[in-house]
Amino acid sequence: MQTNDHKIRNYSDVLNSQYGEPGTPKRAKFDEEAYTFYTAQILHDARKNARITQGELAKRIGVDKSYISRIEKGLIVPSVATYYRVINALGLTINITPAM
Secondary structure, X not given: OOOOOOOOOOHHHHHHHHHOOOOOHHHHHHHHHHHHHHHHHHHHHHHHHOOOOHHHHHHHXXXXXXXXXXXXXXXXXXXXXXXXXXXXXXXXXXXXXXXX
């Protein structure tokens, strides 16, 4: 489906047509890749905003610089524990709120 004709679309419909309905294997794979990308961007942006190098962040949480790089490139997804260590090392907090 071509979507570059500048028309307003319901992107739920676009995703459904390209990746299947929610709950299908193809859609689950897409969603997982999207979450990985989103997580990578959040951590990369937070680290940059904190003015901390990958090496310094790695040192703070006890991992190799290459591990931080792989997270930021979306090649790996950190465990929840590692994610929290990164957030704490950057001086940030996580707030969990109900979905609206």
